[in-house]
Amino acid sequence: MTTDTTERLRIVTRSAGAGELFQLLRDGRPRTRTELATLTGHARSTITSRLEALLASGLIAPVGEASSTGGRPSTSFAFNPTSRVVLAVDLGATHARLGVTDLAGEVLASSEDRLDIADGPERVLAWVAETGRRLIAEAGRDVADLMCVGAGLPGPVEHSTGQPINPPIMPGWDGVDVPGMLTAHLGVPAFVDNDVNLMALGEHRHAWPDVADLLVVKVATGIGAGLILDGSLRRGAQGAAGDIGHINPDNELTTPCRCGNTGCLEAVAGGGALAAELREQGVEAETSTDVVALARAGNLPARHAVRSAGRLIGTVLASCVSMVNPSLIVIGGVLSESGDHLIAGIREVVYQRSLPLATQHLRIVTSRTGASAGILGASMLAVDEMLSVDAVDALAG
Amino acid sequence: MTTDTTERLRIVTRSAGAGELFQLLRDGRPRTRTELATLTGHARSTITSRLEALLASGLIAPVGEASSTGGRPSTSFAFNPTSRVVLAVDLGATHARLGVTDLAGEVLASSEDRLDIADGPERVLAWVAETGRRLIAEAGRDVADLMCVGAGLPGPVEHSTGQPINPPIMPGWDGVDVPGMLTAHLGVPAFVDNDVNLMALGEHRHAWPDVADLLVVKVATGIGAGLILDGSLRRGAQGAAGDIGHINPDNELTTPCRCGNTGCLEAVAGGGALAAELREQGVEAETSTDVVALARAGNLPARHAVRSAGRLIGTVLASCVSMVNPSLIVIGGVLSESGDHLIAGIREVVYQRSLPLATQHLRIVTSRTGASAGILGASMLAVDEMLSVDAVDALAG
Numbered sequence: 001m002t003t004d005t006t007e008r009l010r011i012v013t014r015s016a017g018a019g020e021l022f023q024l025l026r027d028g029r030p031r032t033r034t035e036l037a038t039l040t041g042h043a044r045s046t047i048t049s050r051l052e053a054l055l056a057s058g059l060i061a062p063v064g065e066a067s068s069t070g071g072r073p074s075t076s077f078a079f080n081p082t083s084r085v086v087l088a089v090d091l092g093a094t095h096a097r098l099g100v101t102d103l104a105g106e107v108l109a110s111s112e113d114r115l116d117i118a119d120g121p122e123r124v125l126a127w128v129a130e131t132g133r134r135l136i137a138e139a140g141r142d143v144a145d146l147m148c149v150g151a152g153l154p155g156p157v158e159h160s161t162g163q164p165i166n167p168p169i170m171p172g173w174d175g176v177d178v179p180g181m182l183t184a185h186l187g188v189p190a191f192v193d194n195d196v197n198l199m200a201l202g203e204h205r206h207a208w209p210d211v212a213d214l215l216v217v218k219v220a221t222g223i224g225a226g227l228i229l230d231g232s233l234r235r236g237a238q239g240a241a242g243d244i245g246h247i248n249p250d251n252e253l254t255t256p257c258r259c260g261n262t263g264c265l266e267a268v269a270g271g272g273a274l275a276a277e278l279r280e281q282g283v284e285a286e287t288s289t290d291v292v293a294l295a296r297a298g299n300l301p302a303r304h305a306v307r308s309a310g311r312l313i314g315t316v317l318a319s320c321v322s323m324v325n326p327s328l329i330v331i332g333g334v335l336s337e338s339g340d341h342l343i344a345g346i347r348e349v350v351y352q353r354s355l356p357l358a359t360q361h362l363r364i365v366t367s368r369t370g371a372s373a374g375i376l377g378a379s380m381l382a383v384d385e386m387l388s389v390d391a392v393d394a395l396a397g
Numbered sequence: 398m399t400t401d402t403t404e405r406l407r408i409v410t411r412s413a414g415a416g417e418l419f420q421l422l423r424d425g426r427p428r429t430r431t432e433l434a435t436l437t438g439h440a441r442s443t444i445t446s447r448l449e450a451l452l453a454s455g456l457i458a459p460v461g462e463a464s465s466t467g468g469r470p471s472t473s474f475a476f477n478p479t480s481r482v483v484l485a486v487d488l489g490a491t492h493a494r495l496g497v498t499d500l501a502g503e504v505l506a507s508s509e510d511r512l513d514i515a516d517g518p519e520r521v522l523a524w525v526a527e528t529g530r531r532l533i534a535e536a537g538r539d540v541a542d543l544m545c546v547g548a549g550l551p552g553p554v555e556h557s558t559g560q561p562i563n564p565p566i567m568p569g570w571d572g573v574d575v576p577g578m579l580t581a582h583l584g585v586p587a588f589v590d591n592d593v594n595l596m597a598l599g600e601h602r603h604a605w606p607d608v609a610d611l612l613v614v615k616v617a618t619g620i621g622a623g624l625i626l627d628g629s630l631r632r633g634a635q636g637a638a639g640d641i642g643h644i645n646p647d648n649e650l651t652t653p654c655r656c657g658n659t660g661c662l663e664a665v666a667g668g669g670a671l672a673a674e675l676r677e678q679g680v681e682a683e684t685s686t687d688v689v690a691l692a693r694a695g696n697l698p699a700r701h702a703v704r705s706a707g708r709l710i711g712t713v714l715a716s717c718v719s720m721v722n723p724s725l726i727v728i729g730g731v732l733s734e735s736g737d738h739l740i741a742g743i744r745e746v747v748y749q750r751s752l753p754l755a756t757q758h759l760r761i762v763t764s765r766t767g768a769s770a771g772i773l774g775a776s777m778l779a780v781d782e783m784l785s786v787d788a789v790d791a792l793a794g
Contacts, residue, residue, distance in 0.1 A: 156754045165754045213634040227721065229633065234626045236722025237610040240754045241626075247716045248750065251647050259752060319644045319716045324624065325633025353645065355656060357553045357562045358637045 018050045019393035022059060022079075026387065028104070030063040030076035051077055058083040059103075059392065081106070084147035085139065086382050087132040087186065090195060090374030091124070092154050093117050093169050093221055098131050099375035100139045103147070103383050105206070108139035110375065117154060120172035121181060129185035149182050150382030152195035152374050154222065159239030162192035168258045169222065191382045193235075195374055196242060200226020201233055202376030203330055207368035215326045216367070217244070218333035219313060219342060220288050221271045229324060245270070249315040265316050269309035271335055277305050288334045295338035306338050310345020317346060318353035325358050332367030415447045416786035419456060419476075423784065425501070427460040427473035448474055455480040456500075456789065478503070481544035482536065483779050484529040484583065487592060487771030488521070489551050490514050490566050490618055495528050496772035497536045500544070500780050502603070505536035507772065514551060517569035518578060526582035546579050547779030549592035549771050551619065556636030559589035565655045566619065588779045590632075592771055593639060597623020598630055599773030600727055604765035612723045613764070614641070615730035616710060616739060617685050618668045626721060642667070646712040662713050666706035668732055674702050685731045692735035703735050707742020714743060715750035722755050729764030 024039060025031065031039070036047045054060035054077075061080035081104035090097040094117070099110040111131060117124060128151070136143055155167025162179040164170055182190035200216035208214060216226045223245035227234045235241050245266035246259050257267035267273055271288025278285040278294070281301045285291050294302035317329060329350070331343055347364050354362075369376055385391065421436060422428065428436070433444045451457040451474075458477035478501035487494040491514070496507040508528060514521060525548070533540055552564025559576040561567055579587035597613035605611060613623045620642035624631045632638050642663035643656050654664035664670055668685025675682040675691070678698045682688050691699035714726060726747070728740055744761050751759075766773055782788065 156752070158754075166752075225720075229626060229631045229638075230629070232627070234631070234721070236626065236755075237724035237758065238722055238754050240752065241720065241722040243719050243722070243752060243755065244716075246752050247719050251649065251712075261750070315648075316716070319641075319713070320720050322640050322644050323622075323638065323717050323720055324631070325635055325637040325640070327634035353658070355553070355563075355637065355640060355643050357555075357635050358633075358640065361634065 017389075017393050018053045019389035019391070021047070021050045022054055022387065022392045023389055025054075025060060025077060025079045028079050028081070030078040032074045032076050034074070036077070054392075057392075059387070079103075083145075085136060085141050085145045086147055086379045087136070087149045088375040088378035088382070089128055089132070089149065089151035090198065090378055091115070091117060091128075091152060092195065096124075096128070096131075097371065097375050098128065098135055099372075099379065100132070100135045100141070101375070101379040103387065105376055105379050105383070107372070107375065108141070109135045110372075111135060112371075117169065117173070118171050121176045121178065125178070125181045125185060129182070132186065143186075146186060146188050148188050148382040148386045149186055149190040150198070150378035150380070151178065151182060151190065151192045152198035152378050153178065153192060154195050156238075156240050156243060157192055157194045157197075159193065159235045162190075165238070165240075189382075189386065191385050193378075193381055194224070194226075194239065194242075196224035197226045197233055197235065197239075198377030198381055199332060199373040200228055200242070200330075200377065201380050202373035202378075203332065203367055203369050204228050204233075205380055206373075206376055208328060208330070211328050213324070213326045214328040214330060215242075215317070215320060215324065216330045216332060216373075217313070217317065219269075219271075219309075219331060219335040220333035223266045223270050223313065223333075225320070227324060229326075244316050244320065247316045247319070249312045265312060269312040274302075274305045274309055274335075278302060292334055292338040295341055303339075303341050306335065306341040307345040309335070310342045310347075311349050312345075313342075314346040314349025315353065318350045321350060321354045321358050321362065327361050327363070329362070329364045330367050331364065332370065332373060336366050337370075414786075414790045415450045416788070416790035418444070418447045419451055419784065419789045420786055422451075422457060422474060422476045425476050425478070427475040429471045429473050431471070433474070451789075454789075456784070476500075480542075482533060482538050482542045483544055483776045484533070484546045485772040485775035485779070486525055486529070486546065486548035487595065487775055488512070488514060488525075488549060489592065493521075493525070493528075494768065494772050495525065495532055496769075496776065497529070497532045497538070498772070498776040500784065502773055502776050502780070504769070504772065505538070506532045507769075508532055509768075514566065514570075515568050518573045518575065522575070522578045522582060526579070529583065540583075543583060543585050545585050545779040545783045546583055546587040547595070547775035547777070548575065548579060548587065548589045549595035549775050550575065550589060551592050553635075553637050553640060554589055554591045554594075556590065556632045559587075562635070562637075586779075586783065588782050590775075590778055591621070591623075591636065591639075593621035594623045594630055594632065594636075595774030595778060596729060596770040597625055597639070597727075597774065598777050599770040599775075600729065600764055600766050601625050601630075602777055603770075603773055605725060605727070608725050610721070610723045611725040611727060612639075612714070612717060612721065613727045613729060613770075614710070614714065616666075616668075616706075616728060616732040617730035620663045620667050620710065620730075622717070624721060626723075641713050641717065644713045644716070646709045662709060666709040671699075671702045671706055671732075675699060689731055689735040692738055700736075700738050703732065703738040704742040706732070707739040707744075708746050709742075710739075711743040711746025712750065715747045718747060718751045718755050718759065724758050724760070726759070726761045727764050728761065729767065729770060733763050734767075 063076040081102045088099040096115040164173045178192045179190040196218045212231045225242040246264040248263040253263035255267045257264035274291045275285040460473045478499045485496040493512040561570045575589045576587040609628045622639040624639045643661040645660040650660035652664045654661035671688045672682040
């Protein structure tokens, strides 16, 4: 049976239960029983019994409204995003951002800490759980309000299991059941994805909800992209879609990469590569942040290095534009904060190398959600899973 | 409103009408009124009235079955794919394949002719209509049975309008309303897409319906790909996704391309490029077909040229694998018929250049539907549009 057939059957055979009624209300607009009956084509009695299940779950709350006809006031019902909270986790190679959000992605409390992912899953995830509990209290909520955890990891994650697969910068994490460990710590379901996928999800939903086809690129120590086509994140067969950091932009380049190959984009245009290049020219630079600070301060070798990196990234993105034809490329990650030098190099090559049809409406811009994209996306990943039609059907019995 | 919200509302607010009932039956399995009522959760009376509308349209036919209980025989109903026919058109630079199919994509009659796309839309489409009418008669059907036309063109097509946009090898076709002209000739709706997209659709649905993420690559005079992710064809923002023929596989290459750029994959690894390379070595070759014949006959320069082309295509596909993480790459187009030389070159580079996670389950194979992929896909495109939920709702009043 093809996917399309499965989808058709799914649509037809699923009579509008509590889960579907909830999806209708998830946009936050209050609606009356009568409006819901009209929208769904179901009897008011059916709507009433399904609303009762949703009210009991706390996901829906009544919103009182006076009746205009002077009769019994007709109550409206709306999504109640503050009923539960989500722990959103964005782990990098050397930092961690955590946030507690409501079910609509509103950040109630957040933190940013240095953290070495190479400390391994036991230590890192115990710390995440402890910090998460502290943030929940800081947001004035109880741990019992926690509905789920969403977490991004800085490496390839197998989508079906949430396990890191051969992650180059995460020693000790290969094949580890990260969702299971988070659930063991916090007692709620946990959902794990690649950090760049979650950054793309956060940026898309918060800043560009009406753009259906876009590429969100992270340029930091590592380089990766999240691919949104026809309005949804596309992860590919193993969840590795968007892993552009190991494409070779120029056969002449032979710099060894931590992945074992040579000439990878990340090895020649990532923050570490740029810092090394500057040191060779006698400029003090250790990290991506150092490179950004130098470029912003007007250091010419740094500006030149960032611009050149932009051109190499542009070469790879030109191929991506030909392949997936996005209407928007969003550049994020710490190196995107170095003024316009990175994006100028990217634009230069993308507009030169791609076909007119693919670039005539293509915009290339800097991220709007910036450093918070990751936790916004992690929250959304978890909420989407927990509030899916089937999940709410189960929840509302 | 995000695409996801729109989709959620669409699912919820569309009560199961005739269109949805039809989608349920489209798999071809006969079902009784009682079975349909159980599957949809609707009353038998509702099912009966919707079935009547579908029976009147001819899309559904009764399938008589004796009752096992000795009572009134319980009739089953099933999709009747032979009720109407589709004209499927696959236009190349120098050839045309036409087919008449039923609504399930069964080919009832077909033809293959030489045709110069540069003759322009007036002459070419008049010829298509005339040949189509002849094929409908040859299939023993009447022109009144024609439900729709699906057509593939050898260049970029804007998906929303079906118009070719700056097609490099189709002089006179830029911005032409091809669907409108086909409808004017044949009196039925027409749907137009890029030939490689339709080839991908045909290959996917006929040969690999259970593979959700795949890339179908056409290697002929031109080179292009069709991108299927999460079970559906992804066309990108302007319908140009998969246009990999103008990616530069190696910065050293400076061969001028017909697109105006230099070093494009098509200009160095397409059939024309290989024929030119062979002529320079004193081997007689004009077309892609000549190159294939030479390679199959054991001509060493031809085999070497095809293998080298495979490596260049592999370089570009390695980037595509990193970008979209397919589990299958299907190689089609006439050059794929030159023995294993093309695919060997492709495999060599893709497996060397891509990350382990992306290649551990990646298969690279030759097309199963071969030259008929295009008309199979053209038929499917048109049938999918004509038999969508909304279209059948309208049809069944």
